[in-house]
Amino acid sequence: MNKLVKKAKNGDKKAFEQLILYYQEDLYKIAKAHLFIEDDINDAIQETIILAYEYIGNLTNISKFKSWLIRILINECNAIYRKKKQENSVSYDSLEIEKYIKQDYEMKNNLEFYSLISNLNVEEKSILILYYVEGYKPKEISKILDINNNTVRSKILRAKNKIKNDLKEDYQYE
Amino acid sequence: MNKEDKKLYCKLNESIKISQSCRDTIYNTFDKLPEKEKHIEKYSKLRLSVAITFCSLFLITGIAFGKDIGELFQGLLSHNKGIISAIENNFVETNPSKYIESSNVKAYIDSVLMDDYKLCISLSFELPAEYAKENIHRIEIPNIIIYDENNNILYQMAMKEIDYSFFNNPEISEDNFSYQTSSSIGWAEKDGNIYSFSYIIDSNGFPKSRTINIRFDEINLVDKDLLDYELGLSDMEIINRATLYHISGKWELKYDLSQKTYNRENYTYKIKNYADYPFNFPKELIVSNTESRLEFSYDLHNISAGEDVSMDRDAYIQTQDDKILITECEHEYNGYNAYCRYFFQLSIFNSNSTMQLVIPRDNGKDIVLQLERIEK
Known part of the structure; x- marks a missing residue:
């Protein structure tokens, strides 16, 4: 993987595309946790790819490519989220989310995911996805999100507690 | 991972799949990227x-x-x-x-x-x-x-x-x-x-x-x-x-x-019990004059809840009189496969002929790899 990053860093477009395809599922999951409208997710990922391609030459530690990419994506997601909130074009509250789920075929496929994270705030969603889906340690998450290590740990616990009841219900049916 | 963590891990991983529209967006974005002039590495010391x-x-x-x-x-x-x-x-x-x-x-x-x-x-x-x-x-x-x-x-x-x-x-x-x-x-x-x-x-x-x-x-x-x-x-x-x-x-x-x-020389250590765990550990560990690195992978399907390597506690190497910690570690999950890389602050100068490499697990039953130096 490092070899591919090195090539991409040196201007190899094909290598860069391979890297993005390798991490596309990860990018999608992270964007999905932040933004629930498919168009917004696609915009965030598109902008992330463009920025990453433009600035990969500045990547200092090639073994950190993935966390660097995720950081760009989270910044983009946050920018879109803020913009939408300001514009009031879409209300990111749970009622609106339900409405979109009913309308959007793609979202129906991810219903379980949304029901799990719907009660979490944006930061908790990021942390939970990075911790459980991407497998980052709290220390690494604190660096990606630029927040305190202990805050990450306490937010993981808080997020887990919030969705604990959903999980318990699942156990009862198993 | 405890049972609850494992459940959450599975749900978050299984319940979301990339959409076709996102795949299309990615490919369309590739078309928009300009070809770059190939150049040698640009290292930004500032960033x-x-x-x-x-x-x-x-x-x-x-x-x-x-x-x-x-x-x-x-x-x-x-x-x-x-x-x-x-x-x-x-x-x-x-x-x-x-x-x-x-x-x-x-x-x-x-x-x-x-x-x-x-x-x-x-x-x-x-x-x-x-x-x-x-x-x-x-x-x-x-x-x-x-x-x-x-x-x-x-x-x-x-x-x-x-x-x-x-x-x-x-x-x-x-x-x-x-x-x-x-x-x-x-x-x-x-x-x-x-x-x-x-x-x-x-x-x-x-x-x-x-x-x-x-x-x-x-x-x-x-x-x-x-x-x-x-x-x-x-x-x-x-x-x-x-x-x-x-x-x-x-x-x-x-x-x-x-x-x-x-004329420097590294030490090579035999990992005596590398096959005792459901992880793809190497058979040997190399120790240089400043550092030692361990790379391994594993299939998450092959390990039960709790057996996974801990994300909260650091791995270390126990020498006769010291606990050598890692400088950095990398975990990467690709679907259900995990790849780990640990960088230990262990050199040929602070190592012993026999040592233990400890990788914490979520269930507290830590992995203990027995290291024995191969004499040349």
Whole structure:
């Protein structure tokens, strides 16, 4: 993987595309946790790819490519989220989310995911996805999100507690 | 992972699949990306925030290394036992090189530490009085290349174009990759009109070089207060904005390494019980003069809840009288496969003939790998 990053860093477009395809599922999951409208997710990922391609030459530690990419994506997601909130074009509250789920075929496929994270705030969603889906340690998450290590740990616990009841219900049916 | 964690992990991973529209967006975006001119690695020393752990550690190393080897012991005892043990055992070259003077600036190499994984070089510059100002905090060399007697490129930074013609070999060009995998640079330390700083360069396997050559034709004396990262500006734009003085010249430094460096040998340890766990551990562990690295993978399907390696507690190597921690670790999940890489602060100088490598697991039943040195 490092070899591919090195090539991409040196201007190899094909290598860069391979890297993005390798991490596309990860990018999608992270964007999905932040933004629930498919168009917004696609915009965030598109902008992330463009920025990453433009600035990969500045990547200092090639073994950190993935966390660097995720950081760009989270910044983009946050920018879109803020913009939408300001514009009031879409209300990111749970009622609106339900409405979109009913309308959007793609979202129906991810219903379980949304029901799990719907009660979490944006930061908790990021942390939970990075911790459980991407497998980052709290220390690494604190660096990606630029927040305190202990805050990450306490937010993981808080997020887990919030969705604990959903999980318990699942156990009862198993 | 406990049962609850495992459940959550499975749900979050299984319940979401990338949409076709997103796949289409990705491919459409690829079409929009312009072809780039292929170039050699551009290392932005300014954007250290991306480099995370290694950089913060090495910035400290960089300062102390060049200034006073004795200070390094004090400054780094709590940071990197691998490098400290190497220096304590005199595995470091401390005779300064001959200086090269150009444009009234004398440049020389103070000291070098080189093994398979690390190359630490301390450079000093004696500046004319008009340049030696208090507010110079960093010395930028925008087109430095470090290579050995066999023309192995150990490190290169090409924020400004490097002229490869001196190699007299058309096969050596900007397309040749160097040995570096990552690097960091220390802030400049001032002693009168002499400024020193260090390069700390990582590799997956430096060659056993006998001579280090360093070439560059420009130095920039930079005020750190102006070095603010700003998206949208190129490296050179940032440096130009922060540079107090540009000095052009021609510096070609040479450093002959001693036998202890080029005849260095690693230790090989047999991992006696590598097959006792459902992880793909290697059969052997290599220990260099400054570091040891363990890489392994595993299939999450093959391990039950709790058996997974802990993300909260660090792995370590237990020697007879010390607990050698990791400097850094990398975990990467690809679907249901996990890939782990641990960098231990273990050198041949602080290791014993038998040791235990401990990898914590979520269920508390830690993995204990038995290491036994293979005598040559």
